[in-house]
Amino acid sequence: MPGLRIGFIGAGSMVGAIVRGAAAAGRETSGFLLTSAGGASARALAQEVGAASCQSNDELVANADMVVLGVKPYTLPGLLDELAVPLAEHSPLVVSLAAGLSLARLEGLAPSGTRIVRAMPNIAAGVGQSMTALAAGAPVSPEDLAAVEDLMGAVGRTVVLADKDFPAFVGLAGSSPAFVLTFIDALARAGVLGGIPRAQAVEIVTQAVLGTARLLQAEADSNAAQGRPRTPADLIDAVCSPGGTTVAGVVALQRAGFSDAVVRAFEATVARDRELGS
Numbered sequence: 001m002p003g004l005r006i007g008f009i010g011a012g013s014m015v016g017a018i019v020r021g022a023a024a025a026g027r028e029t030s031g032f033l034l035t036s037a038g039g040a041s042a043r044a045l046a047q048e049v050g051a052a053s054c055q056s057n058d059e060l061v062a063n064a065d066m067v068v069l070g071v072k073p074y075t076l077p078g079l080l081d082e083l084a085v086p087l088a089e090h091s092p093l094v095v096s097l098a099a100g101l102s103l104a105r106l107e108g109l110a111p112s113g114t115r116i117v118r119a120m121p122n123i124a125a126g127v128g129q130s131m132t133a134l135a136a137g138a139p140v141s142p143e144d145l146a147a148v149e150d151l152m153g154a155v156g157r158t159v160v161l162a163d164k165d166f167p168a169f170v171g172l173a174g175s176s177p178a179f180v181l182t183f184i185d186a187l188a189r190a191g192v193l194g195g196i197p198r199a200q201a202v203e204i205v206t207q208a209v210l211g212t213a214r215l216l217q218a219e220a221d222s223n224a225a226q227g228r229p230r231t232p233a234d235l236i237d238a239v240c241s242p243g244g245t246t247v248a249g250v251v252a253l254q255r256a257g258f259s260d261a262v263v264r265a266f267e268a269t270v271a272r273d274r275e276l277g278s
């Protein structure tokens, strides 16, 4: 939204990805305000993207229309407590990126009536490919939500989700880049076992994963209108020649408990998200 001043409290991995992704997407970043603990990372990020850094979180809240909270979940309650007076006085729209903290919990920590949007992006925001969930609290207007969709839409896809579904979403998209990277790392190491140098193996696997994800997206986009798009299982069948190499590998993955390991990773993530919020 042109002219909107967006403050980011915290300039770590996630805010860095959003701010760099927005800058790379051509978003006007001169209205971005940044702070961090100690200030150094906020100043460096601000300089990199042509934004401004603030001396304090109070100054940032006083000057922003939207305040994105990009600190760790365990830091957030203390931060909201410290910001109670400026938040009550200036009433910016507040966006929390924190895992675990439900809208009800956030609303209980902020001054009464604070407009809060909960967002769960992922690290691919840095290259404009985040999958971000959004949930809006009761006082949030359609225009407020549209402003957050506009910011997060600049760095990937967005979906509005019920707050209760956030723990599952974290397992599917917030944390899952690390699961996919674990797969890429393991397959690339196997490639080294097969005699291919590590850097080349990583490049090869990365393109294979990217191509597969693009194939699935194209399938959904182009076939949705005409009928039932092919599912991941359909595409697995399309790669598996009878008696061929792929089915041998897929059956070996199944025997080793690959699907079970993935479901366990999801369940552990959901459980940890719930623990963080309790």
Ligand SMILES: NC(=O)C1=CN([C@@H]2O[C@H](COP(=O)(O)OP(=O)(O)OC[C@H]3O[C@@H](n4cnc5c(N)ncnc54)[C@H](O)[C@@H]3O)[C@@H](O)[C@H]2O)C=CC1
Pocket: 009, 010, 011, 012, 013, 014, 015, 035, 036, 037, 038, 041, 057, 069, 070, 071, 072, 073, 075, 079, 097, 098, 099, 120, 121, 122, 123, 174, 175
């Ligand atoms: N890293 C990721 O892939 C994702 C992270 N998130 C959420 O984003 C939030 C931030 O996570 P990361 O960026 O990974 O953490 P991080 O540790 O990389 O960054 C945290 C930032 O907060 C700053 N900070 C701490 N206390 C502060 C204070 N009082 N005032 C101003 N700045 C302060 C630190 O200086 C640092 O820049 C978390 O709530 C996390 O749940 C959500 C989705 C994905």
Ligand SMILES: O=C(O)[C@@H]1CCC=N1
Pocket: 099, 170, 174, 175
């Ligand atoms: O690990 C975490 O808690 C954060 C939330 C989702 C991704 N990183």
